[in-house]
Amino acid sequence: SYELTQPLSVSVALGQTARITCGGNKIGSKNVHWYQQQPGQAPVLVIYRDSIRPSGIPERFSGSNSGNTATLTISRAQAGDEADYYCQVWDSSTAGVVFGGGTKLTVL
Amino acid sequence: QLQLQESGPGLVKPSETLSLTCTVSGGSISSSSYYWGWIRQPPGKGLEWIGNIYYSGSTYYNSSLKSRVTISVDTSKNQFSLKLSSVTAADTAVYYCARPTYGDYRLDNWGQGTLVTVSS
Numbered sequence: 001s002y003e004l005t006q007p008l009s010v011s012v013a014l015g016q017t018a019r020i021t022c023g024g025n026k027i028g029s030k031n032v033h034w035y036q037q038q039p040g041q042a043p044v045l046v047i048y049r050d051s052i053r054p055s056g057i058p059e060r061f062s063g064s065n066s067g068n069t070a071t072l073t074i075s076r077a078q079a080g081d082e083a084d085y086y087c088q089v090w091d092s093s094t095a096g097v098v099f100g101g102g103t104k105l106t107v108l
Numbered sequence: 109q110l111q112l113q114e115s116g117p118g119l120v121k122p123s124e125t126l127s128l129t130c131t132v133s134g135g136s137i138s139s140s141s142y143y144w145g146w147i148r149q150p151p152g153k154g155l156e157w158i159g160n161i162y163y164s165g166s167t168y169y170n171s172s173l174k175s176r177v178t179i180s181v182d183t184s185k186n187q188f189s190l191k192l193s194s195v196t197a198a199d200t201a202v203y204y205c206a207r208p209t210y211g212d213y214r215l216d217n218w219g220q221g222t223l224v225t226v227s228s
Contacts, residue, residue, distance in 0.1 A: 001171070033214040035155075042204055042218040043155065049212055086155055090213035095168045097145070097157035097213055 002091040004100035011106045012077045020103045022070040022087030030089045032070040034063060037084045037102075046085075047072060074105070082107045110135040112205050112219035120199075120226050126192040130205030130219060137186045138163045143208040144188045145215065146179060148201040156201075160208055161188055195226045 005023040012018035022032060032050050035043035045054050047063040050070065060075045074081055087100040116128035130144070137144060146158040159169040161179045169177050173192070181188040192199060203224055207217040 031212045031214070033212070035215070042221050043215070044218070045214060045216050048214040048216070054216065088155075088213075088215070094171060096170055097147075097160070097208065097215075099155040099157060102154040 001094055001096075002089070002098050004087055004089065004098055006085075006087060006100040006103045008101070009104045009106065011108055012074070013108050014079065015076055018074040018077050018081070018105055018107075020072045020074075020085050020087075020105065022072070022100050023068055024070075024089065025068060027068055027070050027089065028066045030065075032063070032065050033088045034061075034072045035086045035088065036081075037086065039083075043086060077105075077107050079107050081105060110207065110217050112207065112217060114203060114205050114219045114222040116222065116224070118223060118225060120195055120224060121228050122196055122226055123194055126190070126195050126199060126203075126224055126226070128190045128203055128205075128222065128224070130188050130190075132186045132188075132207075137181060137188065138183050141210050143168075143210060143213070144181065145206050145208050146190045147204045147206055147215070147218075148199075149204070149221075150198075150201045158190065158192075158203075160213075162210075197226050200224065200226045 034047040036046045037043040050065040051063040062073045111133045113131045143160040145160040176193045178191040202221040204221045205219040206215040
């Protein structure tokens with residue numbers, strides 16, 4: 001089955017740029033979606049199809065995807081960006097949704 | 109504004125069947141542009157996809173849960189449901205319903221989630 005690998009945690013200084021990676025075999029050939037989950041809340045879609053921001057998501061959030069790594073980039077990190085972030089793809093070989101293990105972002 | 113709302117028992121006994129319903133408001137469950145899905149999250153852990161259903165009734169299940177899962181849709185009530193049989197403590201989780209988009213399977217709308225505890 002297809003696996004997505006994320007770092008358990010990422011730290012970023014207030015106002016700096018955070019990058020969260022999502023690794024998978026030839027992930028560049030798949031559509032990658034990213035979710036933000038605040039404590040006690042449902043996940044929220046922040047990037048879809050690698051790099052598209054849904055309406056209402058700040059321009060500070062961006063994404064890229066190539067080769068074996070997809071990346072979520074959060075510019076000018078704010079305290080409110082502290083959350084868990086999950087990447088997700090559709091695995092056509094198993095006809096299933098696959099999530100990464102999640103990354104906890106800490107803003108220092 | 110599309111809204112999804114989970115409902116069902118918050119406590120289920122081991123070996124019994126977990127049953128949850130997701131009510132969709134602000135949009136039609138019969139849209140050809142979307143699937144309808146269930147995702148769960150054990151306390152302190154990550155997200156696990158359970159399965160999707162299309163309005164026509166076509167289903168896709170996580171292979172690790174397939175033998176115990178049934179997802180169904182009731183277009184007349186604008187609802188879809190989850191049944192998970194033979195539950196154990198490992199099935200204790202927050203269960204979310206969500207809307208995957210047809211084609212790229214992004215989950216663009218989620219319910220608030222409901223905690224289901226498996227305990228005697």
